[in-house]
Amino acid sequence: MNISKFAEIAGVSKSAVSRYFNDGYLSQDKRKKIEEAIEKTGYAPNIAARAVRTRVTKLVGVILPKLSSESCSRVAEGISEVLNREGYKILMISTANDAHKEIESLELLRKNRVDGIILLATVFTDLHKSVLSKVRVPVVIVGQYLKGYNCVCHNDREAAYMLTKRMLENGARRPGFIGVLMEDRAAGAARREGFDKALQEFGLGCDPQFTETSRFNMDSGYDCMRRILSRKKIPDAVFCATDDIAAGAMLCCREKGLRIPDDIMICGVGDSKVARILYTPLTTARLHYKTAGTEAANMLLSAIQNGDAIQRALQLDYDIIERESTQRNK
Amino acid sequence: MNISKFAEIAGVSKSAVSRYFNDGYLSQDKRKKIEEAIEKTGYAPNIAARAVRTRVTKLVGVILPKLSSESCSRVAEGISEVLNREGYKILMISTANDAHKEIESLELLRKNRVDGIILLATVFTDLHKSVLSKVRVPVVIVGQYLKGYNCVCHNDREAAYMLTKRMLENGARRPGFIGVLMEDRAAGAARREGFDKALQEFGLGCDPQFTETSRFNMDSGYDCMRRILSRKKIPDAVFCATDDIAAGAMLCCREKGLRIPDDIMICGVGDSKVARILYTPLTTARLHYKTAGTEAANMLLSAIQNGDAIQRALQLDYDIIERESTQRNK
DNA sequence: CTGAAAGCGCTAACAA
DNA sequence: TTGTTAGCGCTTTCAG
Numbered sequence: 001m002n003i004s005k006f007a008e009i010a011g012v013s014k015s016a017v018s019r020y021f022n023d024g025y026l027s028q029d030k031r032k033k034i035e036e037a038i039e040k041t042g043y044a045p046n047i048a049a050r051a052v053r054t055r056v057t058k059l060v061g062v063i064l065p066k067l068s069s070e071s072c073s074r075v076a077e078g079i080s081e082v083l084n085r086e087g088y089k090i091l092m093i094s095t096a097n098d099a100h101k102e103i104e105s106l107e108l109l110r111k112n113r114v115d116g117i118i119l120l121a122t123v124f125t126d127l128h129k130s131v132l133s134k135v136r137v138p139v140v141i142v143g144q145y146l147k148g149y150n151c152v153c154h155n156d157r158e159a160a161y162m163l164t165k166r167m168l169e170n171g172a173r174r175p176g177f178i179g180v181l182m183e184d185r186a187a188g189a190a191r192r193e194g195f196d197k198a199l200q201e202f203g204l205g206c207d208p209q210f211t212e213t214s215r216f217n218m219d220s221g222y223d224c225m226r227r228i229l230s231r232k233k234i235p236d237a238v239f240c241a242t243d244d245i246a247a248g249a250m251l252c253c254r255e256k257g258l259r260i261p262d263d264i265m266i267c268g269v270g271d272s273k274v275a276r277i278l279y280t281p282l283t284t285a286r287l288h289y290k291t292a293g294t295e296a297a298n299m300l301l302s303a304i305q306n307g308d309a310i311q312r313a314l315q316l317d318y319d320i321i322e323r324e325s326t327q328r329n330k
Numbered sequence: 331m332n333i334s335k336f337a338e339i340a341g342v343s344k345s346a347v348s349r350y351f352n353d354g355y356l357s358q359d360k361r362k363k364i365e366e367a368i369e370k371t372g373y374a375p376n377i378a379a380r381a382v383r384t385r386v387t388k389l390v391g392v393i394l395p396k397l398s399s400e401s402c403s404r405v406a407e408g409i410s411e412v413l414n415r416e417g418y419k420i421l422m423i424s425t426a427n428d429a430h431k432e433i434e435s436l437e438l439l440r441k442n443r444v445d446g447i448i449l450l451a452t453v454f455t456d457l458h459k460s461v462l463s464k465v466r467v468p469v470v471i472v473g474q475y476l477k478g479y480n481c482v483c484h485n486d487r488e489a490a491y492m493l494t495k496r497m498l499e500n501g502a503r504r505p506g507f508i509g510v511l512m513e514d515r516a517a518g519a520a521r522r523e524g525f526d527k528a529l530q531e532f533g534l535g536c537d538p539q540f541t542e543t544s545r546f547n548m549d550s551g552y553d554c555m556r557r558i559l560s561r562k563k564i565p566d567a568v569f570c571a572t573d574d575i576a577a578g579a580m581l582c583c584r585e586k587g588l589r590i591p592d593d594i595m596i597c598g599v600g601d602s603k604v605a606r607i608l609y610t611p612l613t614t615a616r617l618h619y620k621t622a623g624t625e626a627a628n629m630l631l632s633a634i635q636n637g638d639a640i641q642r643a644l645q646l647d648y649d650i651i652e653r654e655s656t657q658r659n660k
Numbered sequence: 661c662t663g664a665a666a667g668c669g670c671t672a673a674c675a676a
Numbered sequence: 677t678t679g680t681t682a683g684c685g686c687t688t689t690c691a692g
Contacts, residue, residue, distance in 0.1 A: 002670080003671095004670095013680085014671090015671085016679085019678090024677095026677080027678085042464060044441040045441065046441075046443060046670070047441050047442045048381040048668095049378075049382045051378040052684050053669085053670050053683085053685095054671065055684080066407070067397075067406045067410060068406070068407040070400070073397050073403040074398045076397045076398070076424075080422070081426075089421050089442065092392075092410070092421075093414060093419075094406075094410045096411075107374070113378060218606075244603075247603075250607070273574075273577075274603060274607055277548070277607075277608055333686060333687095334686095342662095344663080344685095345662065345664080345687085346661095346663080348686070349687095354661095354688095355661050355662080356661080356662090357661065357662090360661095360662090376686070377686095378684095379668090379685035380686055380687075382668050382669060382685080382686070383688085384668085384687065385668080
């Protein structure tokens, strides 16, 4: 069933049908005829054909490293809420943290003539930048700052600074750090900077023995903590770059018989579900993931609809959630 | 840039270009010319135009109740892995558990001429069935069984039965139940049936005072448990329909000073991340969400590619993960 | 192996 | 307001 056959059935012209579906001028008479014919045939216009003609796909590409990560899926939820409400569809691509797949996905979205792209990436290589620069549609980057692009990000540095400061104020003197790759400017480098800044203010340094680099999951956090605890000296507080890492670290401490926060304080970042219900409730920084998603979507829509040429970077505030895991009786 | 202009630049015919991108006959000479021109211009064919012509979109619609739920996002991850590998794109729609939006989404997917649909729904109304019956492309339903459709589901009934039985074997005699809507045939009704069957075998009944209906989140689980504990008699074991509900219930017990499992046993379903790291590690049934996703995707692809007319229902096995929360010293 | 030409289903300019 | 008509960018016969 196409528009011609349908028009014939409805007893009107193709143009009338097209106008019906696109808010054009139309008499009540024809409008009724068309509605009846829809009822009878179930006709719905072919969106792909419309896209060819209008060069508008009403499609937005969303690239993210992992669908089944709490932070990513919360961002995605926010994006979806706004975009679907505004009549946009989402082409969702999960890259499994594979930089190569990110590049491929960008290409794929280009072929599909999406109206815009939202990119959640962890690490930007030169290749990323080069491919991005060739993309001709609006782009919004979530979770990272990249000069020259619309960005929505968190205040990673300050959140990490405040959390670390809190642990030091509560009496920690041998701070440790389980971070992620420094190539990840936000979750890696910025959080480390915040951590270091707090240490500096207290005239402390971080013993290399107390530092490990983790991946974004509990098991890896567990392993890192195990390595740290296997050494001669052990820290009395550990900043973990994410809540999942902190959960793994905590699990390990518990197994080794270390009391939290008395023997060792632990904090995370993200205020995920696990933070609240951990064996020892976890001190963390609430980052507004879902809001990041809605803001990114709004930013993209405004760029698509108004052809905004000027790029903007939005930084969302955080909240420190202090729970048991850092509240030592001084 | 379109195929004509590109063909001109490359110095070949439109047909040659089309063949290049569709594995047709082509001399090495032309192939080289085209590759050079791609290098120079960055040309990529317009997928929408191709879709109009071929009536194949290589698009699969995925409808799910909530992106930011661990179980859903794990299913989605599995779906995405298979579909993207096979060159299909995913149109993802999150319906926020709104039945009306589910119906709308089905319509939207039809307009977009997707090649197939994967549907994660919790409750099937008659309207669902009626709209589904009008869909002309292959459909796979995940997490629920619906006669006449391809389904991938879990053995909810037996998992619930085994979990409950375990609690009774461990000495529980006043079993309680925090479930979800019975309209949800899988997570609601089937899990209740399994629970009841175990009780029956032990010659026990479930006191109505020990029963509550929750929503799919921690806070609701917390509230349900609070209501149960506010009554005259309280249970000595509670089956919770999901891990999140169990986490909330446990939080409540902890606040009331009830010891788990000594005063009250608790179990959940899903083997989510929280189960492992809860204050008292949670006994639960592992349901293979990601596998459900990959299997559903494979089933859909086979239906799309082979035009399989015969529908099939795949039931995935479960594993009981017994942790502290039900291991009472008898 | 190749190119010309027809046509996929739709929209939009134009003339009525 | 309306219908006619010319494409949008692509694939696919068909005749060479």
